Amino acid sequence: MKKTKVCVIINPVSGTESKKNIPDEVAAAFDQKEFDLIFRLTGYPNHATEIAREAMENAFDSVLTAGGDGTVNEVAKALVNSDTTLGIIPFGSGNGLARELGVPLDSEKAIEIILKGHTRTIDYGVANEHIFFCTCGVGFDAFISGKFAEEKNRGPLGYFRNILEGAVDFKSEEYEITYDDGELKERAFIITCGNASQYGNEAYIAPGADMEDGKMNVSILKPLNALEIPQTTLQLFTKNIDKNSKMTTLLTSNLTIKRSHAGVMHVDGEPIETGKDIHVKVIPRGLNVFAPPKPANKQKENETVFSALTRWFS
Numbered sequence: 001m002k003k004t005k006v007c008v009i010i011n012p013v014s015g016t017e018s019k020k021n022i023p024d025e026v027a028a029a030f031d032q033k034e035f036d037l038i039f040r041l042t043g044y045p046n047h048a049t050e051i052a053r054e055a056m057e058n059a060f061d062s063v064l065t066a067g068g069d070g071t072v073n074e075v076a077k078a079l080v081n082s083d084t085t086l087g088i089i090p091f092g093s094g095n096g097l098a099r100e101l102g103v104p105l106d107s108e109k110a111i112e113i114i115l116k117g118h119t120r121t122i123d124y125g126v127a128n129e130h131i132f133f134c135t136c137g138v139g140f141d142a143f144i145s146g147k148f149a150e151e152k153n154r155g156p157l158g159y160f161r162n163i164l165e166g167a168v169d170f171k172s173e174e175y176e177i178t179y180d181d182g183e184l185k186e187r188a189f190i191i192t193c194g195n196a197s198q199y200g201n202e203a204y205i206a207p208g209a210d211m212e213d214g215k216m217n218v219s220i221l222k223p224l225n226a227l228e229i230p231q232t233t234l235q236l237f238t239k240n241i242d243k244n245s246k247m248t249t250l251l252t253s254n255l256t257i258k259r260s261h262a263g264v265m266h267v268d269g270e271p272i273e274t275g276k277d278i279h280v281k282v283i284p285r286g287l288n289v290f291a292p293p294k295p296a297n298k299q300k301e302n303e304t305v306f307s308a309l310t311r312w313f314s
Ligand SMILES: Nc1ncnc2c1ncn2[C@@H]1O[C@H](COP(=O)(O)OP(=O)(O)OP(=O)(O)O)[C@@H](O)[C@H]1O
Pocket: 011, 012, 013, 014, 015, 016, 042, 043, 044, 045, 046, 047, 067, 068, 069, 070, 071, 072, 074, 091, 092, 093, 094, 095, 096, 154, 200, 269, 270
C-alpha cells in the first residue's frame, strides 16, 4: 500500500514555547506503516515557503507546520490551489488561523485533529500580490506589526508593550476606499480586511467574517479619543466591535485603498512596505486545511466580559 507523505516544518523561533519535542510527538502519533514523515527546520524568513513548495512538487499529501501565523502564512501560500493539505500545530504568539478554525492550541490535541483527517477548504486573500489567510490592513495594526517585528519578547506582553508605546507615536491617515458596492473617503485609525474574524489572540476585529463565503469583512474604525479606547478594547475581545459607533463594516470581494503616500501594511500580522494604492481581493476556496468540522451555526455568539476572560486564562 502507498504510504501517505507528510512533511513537518518547524520554525524554531516562533512563539515562546520550545519545539524540541515536536518530532518525537509527531513520530509517536503517526503510524509509520501508513505515513512517510520528514521533518525540516526553518533557518531564515521565507524558508518555510521554499520547503513547502518543494514538498508540493514532490507530491507530499500534507505539510504540517509547527509555528505561528507568519510560518503558517509562509507554508499555506505555497499550497494554495493544490491538492496538498495544510496541518497546523500552533506554536505562535497569536495563532489566528488555528484559533479561527477551532484547532486546539495544545500540540497533542492539534495532532489528533490532523490524524482524524477532516479538512475544510477556505478562502484566501491577496493584497498587492501578498497572500493572506486571516487579516491584512493599514493603520494602527500595521504600525504595531512593524514595531512587534523588532520585539525580542514574542509573547502577549511584547504585544501589549508595543501597543501602549505605539499609541503615543501613531497618526491616523485619510483613505479613499472603493469596494464592490461603492466608495467612501474616511480618516481611519484602522482599516482591516478580515477573511478570518480575528487577528489572533482572540482579538475579533471583524466578528462577522466567514472563511468560506467568498468575501472579506472590511472593518474601518475612525480615530478614537482616549475615553473611547477602553470600551473599544473590550468590544474587540468580546466579538462586539462591529457595534462601535466609530466602526463601518463592508462586505466585499474586492477593495482598493488609496492613501497619500507609500508605507506599511500588514499581512497576517507581518509588516510589508507597499505603495500608495492597495488592491485586495478574495480567492474563494483555495486552501485545504485539517480542522474540526465547522460548527453548524457559525453565527457569531456575542460574549460577555466574563466568558472572554475565561477563554484568555484557560
Ligand atoms: N530560523 C529562523 N530565524 C529567524 N527567523 C525565522 C526563522 N525561521 C522562520 N523565521 C521567521 O520567524 C517569523 C516569526 O514566526 P511566526 O510568525 O510563525 O511566529 P510568531 O510571530 O511568534 O507567531 P504569530 O504570527 O502567531 O504571532 C516569521 O516571519 C518567519 O519568517
